[in-house]
Amino acid sequence: MLKVPKHQVAGHIARDGKLGPLVNDEGQFFKPLQGDSRGQHEAEFYESFSSNKNVPHHIHRYFPKYYGTQLVLASNGCGRLPHIVLDDVVSGYSNPSVMDVKIGSRTWYPDVSEEYFNKCIKKDKETTTVSLGFRLSGFKTFDHQESSFWRPEKKLVLGYNVDSVRLALRKYVSSNSPTDSNSIPNCAFAFEVYGGSNGVLAQLLVLKAWFEIQTLYHFNSCSILMVYQNESILMKGGDGAQAQVKLVDFAHVLDGNGVIDHNFLGGLCSFIKFIKDILQSVDQCNETNVSQLDNGP
Amino acid sequence: MLKVPKHQVAGHIARDGKLGPLVNDEGQFFKPLQGDSRGQHEAEFYESFSSNKNVPHHIHRYFPKYYGTQLVLASNGCGRLPHIVLDDVVSGYSNPSVMDVKIGSRTWYPDVSEEYFNKCIKKDKETTTVSLGFRLSGFKTFDHQESSFWRPEKKLVLGYNVDSVRLALRKYVSSNSPTDSNSIPNCAFAFEVYGGSNGVLAQLLVLKAWFEIQTLYHFNSCSILMVYQNESILMKGGDGAQAQVKLVDFAHVLDGNGVIDHNFLGGLCSFIKFIKDILQSVDQCNETNVSQLDNGP
Numbered sequence: 001m002l003k004v005p006k007h008q009v010a011g012h013i014a015r016d017g018k019l020g021p022l023v024n025d026e027g028q029f030f031k032p033l034q035g036d037s038r039g040q041h042e043a044e045f046y047e048s049f050s051s052n053k054n055v056p057h058h059i060h061r062y063f064p065k066y067y068g069t070q071l072v073l074a075s076n077g078c079g080r081l082p083h084i085v086l087d088d089v090v091s092g093y094s095n096p097s098v099m100d101v102k103i104g105s106r107t108w109y110p111d112v113s114e115e116y117f118n119k120c121i122k123k124d125k126e127t128t129t130v131s132l133g134f135r136l137s138g139f140k141t142f143d144h145q146e147s148s149f150w151r152p153e154k155k156l157v158l159g160y161n162v163d164s165v166r167l168a169l170r171k172y173v174s175s176n177s178p179t180d181s182n183s184i185p186n187c188a189f190a191f192e193v194y195g196g197s198n199g200v201l202a203q204l205l206v207l208k209a210w211f212e213i214q215t216l217y218h219f220n221s222c223s224i225l226m227v228y229q230n231e232s233i234l235m236k237g238g239d240g241a242q243a244q245v246k247l248v249d250f251a252h253v254l255d256g257n258g259v260i261d262h263n264f265l266g267g268l269c270s271f272i273k274f275i276k277d278i279l280q281s282v283d284q285c286n287e288t289n290v291s292q293l294d295n296g297p
Numbered sequence: 298m299l300k301v302p303k304h305q306v307a308g309h310i311a312r313d314g315k316l317g318p319l320v321n322d323e324g325q326f327f328k329p330l331q332g333d334s335r336g337q338h339e340a341e342f343y344e345s346f347s348s349n350k351n352v353p354h355h356i357h358r359y360f361p362k363y364y365g366t367q368l369v370l371a372s373n374g375c376g377r378l379p380h381i382v383l384d385d386v387v388s389g390y391s392n393p394s395v396m397d398v399k400i401g402s403r404t405w406y407p408d409v410s411e412e413y414f415n416k417c418i419k420k421d422k423e424t425t426t427v428s429l430g431f432r433l434s435g436f437k438t439f440d441h442q443e444s445s446f447w448r449p450e451k452k453l454v455l456g457y458n459v460d461s462v463r464l465a466l467r468k469y470v471s472s473n474s475p476t477d478s479n480s481i482p483n484c485a486f487a488f489e490v491y492g493g494s495n496g497v498l499a500q501l502l503v504l505k506a507w508f509e510i511q512t513l514y515h516f517n518s519c520s521i522l523m524v525y526q527n528e529s530i531l532m533k534g535g536d537g538a539q540a541q542v543k544l545v546d547f548a549h550v551l552d553g554n555g556v557i558d559h560n561f562l563g564g565l566c567s568f569i570k571f572i573k574d575i576l577q578s579v580d581q582c583n584e585t586n587v588s589q590l591d592n593g594p
Binding site: 105106110125130131132133162212213215257258259260262263265266267269270273 | 402403407422427428429430459509510512554555556557559560562563564566567570
C-alpha cells in the first residue's frame, strides 16, 4: 500500500492529483521519474553511484540506498509509472525533525539552456544561494510541548536572509516554542544533534574530506537532508538523537571529469561554519552558566 | 626613478602612454588608483587589512606589504596621481617565473550593476572560472636554455580549457622548452616549487585553513600570484626555488559579514587539487624510474 509521505519538507508533493513521491510501510520511498529527462538522469546516477567502486565504502551511508526502478500506481491517477525506489530516510523515526538544505552558490551549470540559466540565477540571487553558498528549501520541527509539528511556509523559507538562516538553524535544534517569535531559540538539542562524534558536524566533515578529493561527480542542485528526533533526546539523553545526514536529489548530477565539485564544496564549508558557530555559542553559554554557578551566592 | 615593471603578467600595463603600475629600485610597487571608485576601494582594503588585529600574524605574509598611498608621476603623462605603494613581490628575483591565477567560480558579487554582472558572467563562462573555480590570467616562465622569458599571449591564456590549464601548470615548472608544443613538460621543478615544506602547496594549505574560518573579507576577483626562480634550483638544488604565494588585486573585496568566502575557498580547493595531482604524477614517475633502475640489467 503506497501512501503520501508524512515528513517531506521540499520538492513536489503528491497531493490534489499531482505527481509526487510515495512511501510504503516497509520503509521504502518511491520517487516518480519526472517527465523530461531529469528523472531518467537521476535513475542513471543512482545506477552509476551504487555500483561505483571508486566511491569509498564509508561514503555510501550518506546516500539513500537504491533498489532500482519499479512501475507503480502514480499519485496523479495516470496509471502505472516508473519510480526510483529508495530507502525512506525518515522511516525509522516516529516524529522526525527534518531540514532540506540545497548546497552550492549556483544551481545552474555549464551548457544549460539560456532559459534554465535565467530561471536558476534569478532564484539563486533572491535566496541565500549566492550569498551563503546554500539555501534552506524547507524544514519542520517537532514541538514536543504541543505534540505537533511546526513547519514554516515554503515561500517564507525561500525568502530567508543570512540572519533568518542562522535563526532557523538554531530553531531547528531548540526545545522552546518555534511559533513564539519573541522567544530566543534555546538550542537545547544543539550539542546532541549538531555536536558529538555521531552528530551532524562530524558527518559533514566526513563528506567535506571526500569532496576535497573526489572528481567523479558534480552534484549540481543537490540537497543535504538532516533528520533527528528530539523526543529520543528527552527520553534517553546523550546519544538518542540519531542525527542523520543524507544527500538527496540527483537530477542534475554531472560527470566530474577530473575536477573537484568546488561549487558544492564551497557551500558545504559555509554550511559547516554556521553549524560550528552554533555549537561554539552553546559552549560559551554553558561556560557562562557554569561560571555563574561557581561565582553564585 | 620609477620604471615599468619587467615581470607583470596580468592587469593594466604602463605602456604607450597608458596608466599602469610602476616600480622603483628599492623594491617598491606603485599601483595607480583607478579612476572610478575601485582604486580608492583597494586602498581602503589595504588600510583595513594591514591594521586588522583579527587577521592572524602568519597570514600577513601572503599579502604584499603596504606602505600607504603616495602622489607620483603617473605613467600616462597626466602628472602626479595617487598610487598605492606596496612591496614589489618579484624584486628579490633576477629571472622570476610568474603566474597569476584568478580565484573563484564567479567574479561578480551581490548588488553589482546589471552591466557589470553581464560583463563578468560572460567572461566567467568563456574562461575556466565557472568550470574550475579559477582561471589563469597570465604567466611567464624563464627558459634557461634560451636565457629568455616565454610568455603566452593573454588572449590565448584566457581561452584555456581544463586540459590546457593542467598543461600550463605543468609547463610552469618544467625545464624543457616551453615553445616546443611536441615535447611533454617534464615537471623538473615540480617538487621544488609545488612540493616540500616551503613550497606552493604548503602555502596554499595555510591559506585554505584560514579561509575555512575567516569571515572578515570576501575576496571577489582576487588573484593568487605564484613566483619562483628556476635558475636558483639548478644552481643550489633542493630549497633554492624561493617559491612564493601572494594574494593580489583587492578592488572588489567586500566585508564578510560573518559568512566565509565560500566562492574563494571552493576555487582555492580546486586549484590545490590540480597542484596535488601534478605532485602525485611526478612522484609516481620517480617511483617508476626507481623501479626501472631496480629491475635494470
